[in-house]
Amino acid sequence: MDLKRIVCNSIKTDLLSEDELYCALTLSVDEKNGDVCLPCFKLAKTLRKSPMMIADTIKACVVENEYIDKTESVSGYLNFFLNRTKISEYVLGEIAQKGEEYKPFESNGKTVCIDYSSINIAKPFHIGHLLTTVIGGSLYRIYKYLGYKTVGINHLGDWGTQFGKLIVAYKKWGNDEDIEKRTIKALLDLYVRFHKEAENDESLNEEGRYWFKQIEEGNEEALAIFEKFKTITLKEVNKVYDKLGIKFDSYAGESFYNDKMQPVIDELNAKNLLVESEGAKVVNLDEYNMAPCLILKKDGATLYATRDLAAAFYRKQTYDFDKCLYVVAYQQNLHFKQVFKVVELMGYDWAEKLVHVPFGMVSLEGMTLSTREGNVVFLEDVLNTSVEKVKAVMKEKNTDEEDGVAEKVGVGAVIFYALSSARIKDLVFSYDKALSFEGETGPYLQYTHARCRSVIRKAGEVEGKFDLSALDSSSAYEVIKLLNEYDATVIEAGEKYEPSIISHYLISLAKAYNKFYLENRIVVDDKNVTYTRVLFTKYVADALKNGLGLILIDAPNKM
Numbered sequence: 001m002d003l004k005r006i007v008c009n010s011i012k013t014d015l016l017s018e019d020e021l022y023c024a025l026t027l028s029v030d031e032k033n034g035d036v037c038l039p040c041f042k043l044a045k046t047l048r049k050s051p052m053m054i055a056d057t058i059k060a061c062v063v064e065n066e067y068i069d070k071t072e073s074v075s076g077y078l079n080f081f082l083n084r085t086k087i088s089e090y091v092l093g094e095i096a097q098k099g100e101e102y103k104p105f106e107s108n109g110k111t112v113c114i115d116y117s118s119i120n121i122a123k124p125f126h127i128g129h130l131l132t133t134v135i136g137g138s139l140y141r142i143y144k145y146l147g148y149k150t151v152g153i154n155h156l157g158d159w160g161t162q163f164g165k166l167i168v169a170y171k172k173w174g175n176d177e178d179i180e181k182r183t184i185k186a187l188l189d190l191y192v193r194f195h196k197e198a199e200n201d202e203s204l205n206e207e208g209r210y211w212f213k214q215i216e217e218g219n220e221e222a223l224a225i226f227e228k229f230k231t232i233t234l235k236e237v238n239k240v241y242d243k244l245g246i247k248f249d250s251y252a253g254e255s256f257y258n259d260k261m262q263p264v265i266d267e268l269n270a271k272n273l274l275v276e277s278e279g280a281k282v283v284n285l286d287e288y289n290m291a292p293c294l295i296l297k298k299d300g301a302t303l304y305a306t307r308d309l310a311a312a313f314y315r316k317q318t319y320d321f322d323k324c325l326y327v328v329a330y331q332q333n334l335h336f337k338q339v340f341k342v343v344e345l346m347g348y349d350w351a352e353k354l355v356h357v358p359f360g361m362v363s364l365e366g367m368t369l370s371t372r373e374g375n376v377v378f379l380e381d382v383l384n385t386s387v388e389k390v391k392a393v394m395k396e397k398n399t400d401e402e403d404g405v406a407e408k409v410g411v412g413a414v415i416f417y418a419l420s421s422a423r424i425k426d427l428v429f430s431y432d433k434a435l436s437f438e439g440e441t442g443p444y445l446q447y448t449h450a451r452c453r454s455v456i457r458k459a460g461e462v463e464g465k466f467d468l469s470a471l472d473s474s475s476a477y478e479v480i481k482l483l484n485e486y487d488a489t490v491i492e493a494g495e496k497y498e499p500s501i502i503s504h505y506l507i508s509l510a511k512a513y514n515k516f517y518l519e520n521r522i523v524v525d526d527k528n529v530t531y532t533r534v535l536f537t538k539y540v541a542d543a544l545k546n547g548l549g550l551i552l553i554d555a556p557n558k559m
């Protein structure tokens with residue numbers, strides 16, 4: 001139910017168009033300002049009237065109806081008080097329809113591609129990948145819920161001269177047993193060692209270039225070693241994806257585009273977009289205040305951008321997407337602006353459907369991370385540490401570990417922490433903050449959910465009839481209005497590519513329910529009241545569980 005629409009439909013005025021009016025309305029934050037509010041300050045300029053006068057004029061235009069109890073014009077704001085009974089009945093009726101597991105919106109026939117996580121082969125899957133992985137994974141679920149067909153793409157970093165270097169290191173110092181045991185960590189050590197030794201021995205770099213050429217030319221030995229690196233990395237990374245409940249529909253990475261770039265280069269040529277610059281071939285973007293987009297190096301080698309161009313065309317042809325999202329750190333802002341611009345200059349209007357979804361950097365309480373130096377914090381280790389900490393707390397409190405609760409809470413805490421602030425902000429990860437049961441955390445939400453389930457379990461089978469008077473309180477009404485906002489919240493999160501909007505919403509819902517719970521006994525003598533409050537509790541639990549699912553968090557029934 002759209003409360004703003006109800007208000008909008010109740011006003012008959014020539015002052016503003018229906019659209020203008022609807023856009024100007026806001027949901028009230030404080031109950032003393034009613035449910036919906038029309039702030040008139042912004043309108044004052046265009047309407048050339050004082051805000052007070054506008055509020056009064058519109059107040060006089062409100063057509064009486066059963067949904068609106070009263071309106072109040074207070075110093076430039078027009079506040080609408082809706083009929084709580086009517087609203088509650090309607091909203092709870094809608095919620096009842098949703099059932100326990102919310103069904104996605106009807107399919108809209110559109111496809112969204114989501115390029116996320118996009119790890120690099122033979123490189124650690126570290127805490128820096130946390131945001132792309134969980135933001136992308138969450139957007140995947142959000143868009144699915146909104147009725148899109150979703151394609152999750154892990155654009156593997158599996159091309160480049162570094163793989164030649166790694167082969168050299170592997171052939172010289174590699175030890176299969178160690179690699180078998182320590183997987184990516186062993187590969188990382190080889191990589192670090194290569195760079196150390198190459199500082200004093202330029203011939204190593206030469207060899208590296210040679211072996212990369214062997215990969216390019218399809219030398220069997222080179223390819224076999226390279227495949228091995230790939231298998232090891234993916235096996236390792238998949239462990240983390242399993243923990244996070246993430247799956248990809250495609251692992252077409254950079255090397256996949258080896259044979260798909262030439263047609264794009266030819267087309268760039270044919271459209272006179274390629275120019276020479278110090279021997280390299282670039283698309284000049286001076287006019288757009290951007291550095292040129294590098295397409296071919298002096299030696300004819302292709303680049304990251306060349307592969308991304310080929311990938312954009314491939315995705316368009318293969319999936320006919322309505323949107324193609326790239327969940328990649330803001331450090332690559334320029335790269336994506338360049339690539340999207342080149343697609344546009346090639347004359348394709350779908351360039352506007354390519355969207356870079358940037359996010360900030362992650363660090364671990366003051367540590368700086370550098371792959372080359374080898375001081376890396378592995379994402380898997382962060383998840384494991386978090387789970388261990390939860391286990392320790394549970395042991396201290398003598399709580400039995402059931403159904404992998406510690407795993408769900410430990411992992412959920414990390415995910416929620418990552419998705420709790422606006423994605424563009426840099427994130428300093430802290431176990432203490434993430435794992436706290438108080439404040440705005442994953443464990444707090446999971447705990448509220450588990451408490452709801454426990455209330456329901458303890459109440460047992462209740463025979464009774466629905467009685468709205470059992471929910472006749474400000475705190476219940478607050479919860480009802482929040483339940484009503486569920487879909488609008490998911491839509492907004494999708495439109496803004498911002499899972500944190502759902503995180504905030506869930507926190508508000510949990511807080512509102514906890515207030516209700518504090519003020520009201522659920523199980524009382526009156527059967528109908530009990531029945532109604534238990535059902536209400538179930539609605540909240542279901543909303544929390546479904547909402548947490550959208551941000552990749554499991555909600556255990558007991559904690």
Ligand code: ARG
Binds near residue numbers: 120155156157311328
């Ligand atoms: N592997 C890249 C990196 O770690 C991210 C790739 C993002 N996706 C893309 N289509 N460029 O920086």
